[in-house]
Amino acid sequence: MEKLIAVGLNVVDKYPALGVMYPGGNELNVAVYARWLGAQSAFLGVFGSDGAARANEEVLRKEGVEISHCRHEQGENGYAEVELVNGDRVFGEFNDGGVTGRFPIRLTGEDMRYIRGFDVISASINSRLPEREIERLHSAGVPLSYDFSDRYTPGHLRRVAPHVDFGFVSCSGMDWSRTEAFLRELHALGCPVPVATRGSEGALLFDGNSFYRQPAEKAEVVDTMGAGDSFITAFLLEYAAGVKAGLEGEAIYRKALQAGARFAAKICGLQGAIGHPMPLR
Template sequence: MLKVLGIGDNVCDIYLHSGEMYPGGQALNFAVYAKNLGVSSAYMGVFGQDEIAWHIIHTLDALKVEHVRCRQYEGENGYAVVNLVDGDRVFMGSNRGGITKEKPIVLEEADKEYIQTFDLVHTSNNSYFDDQLKSLHALEIPISYDFSNKWEDWERTARICPYITFGFLSCGSMSQEETQQICKKVHQLGCKIVIATMGSKGAWLYNGELMLFQPPKTVEAIDTLGAGDSFATGFLVCLSKAQKENPDKLDTDSSYREQIFKQALEEGAVLAAKNCLVRGAFGYAAKIPESVLQKLI
């Protein structure tokens, strides 16, 4: 059975207009979405010791997402403040990861042994994990990395790309032609498979031989939070299943590889559209703690 692991950021997304907060974070969302797809998934990250942290932990327990290698320290958990404008999420600010920024994951030998039981690891630009990518890469497990829109820091992107198999980019403000050129540049820097999402304008994949376009699945969005993460999860789960079932064929048969890439892009787009009909990244609302509310107001 396919096993995947999200390493890095966890937050609660705080909706001041409704007085609610929802669990989220790129790495945590990946683990939850994969679990919802029927995949064995786990999450590794850093929690604070406040009401936000406990809500996320209790949610992972309710969803049966394993988190045995997480750390928890005294301090503030990560959170982000979100507003909705016609169903589109707009980030208003954050505490920059809270305790995760102060005490990020540093891989120990026990962590590495644990990670080697998985088929894929997904992390992100918000995870304070970049300096661990070399050690992770040495374990010879495919690494997926979500740059969001931070790929524009080309010096940082150049440092990351040699260690990752999959790179996800947010290119919503770019034209189709600009996005294709960006995909090619990221591939040239060492990332094997580049996927650029453009919101309602679709997505592109480039692997050095194929440049494939995925049209969007249009819905009347309630909340677009988590759309990119769900696209990435749908894509990665589909492709990783094919890799596990037919590794030689995927590597050697170009027509089969193109077929699987197209199928994975389609499944990513379908999952992203479905996710736009859910409040928060994946639901599980809770009331914003009074201590956090007072600070933000």
């Protein structure tokens, strides 16, 4: 069984038009998706002291996600308001991660020993991790995935890329030639395997020698919330399984990309990133 740890953000996604909210946040989603895919998973993040935080903790426990290394701080948990436009989620007001933004994770020696017991680490630009903590995660010797989303800056790319093994970037709306050039740039900065996700146009991976294009799978789209996180989760777990099976090169990348596309299509049919609707507060 593969083991994944997600370090970073948990929020509630509020849908005012529907009167409900759902657990969410990049790393919370990844940790739950890993369980759905049959892996052992953990979430290491910061919970606030409000009802949203308690609800998220309860959902993680129900889903079988390990949360023993999480922090608790006084204050509002993270939230983001969401509007659905033809099934595509559009973010509105948010509170910058709540306590996750106010109390960024500082990894302890005990945390690092714990993290070394996993097969893969997942983090993102939304995790509010200080850049020096990303370097520390990389020093654990466990493959580190980092989602730059579309919120990166050139400076952040330069500083972080050398310390991640898989760099995911959102390139929706960017043409294919520019996407290829961007992945070459990211690889030159020190990221061995950059991956561009392009929504309904699929994904593109560059390993320093070759490009691998993955078409999107057909999906009945209800809500695109979690599509990127689900792609990343399935990709990472398939990659970890492939390493254990002795796969490498094109064989392992093709399988990982296909797994990501299949699972992302499935998640697009779900309301909210992981379900578990709650009355809007």
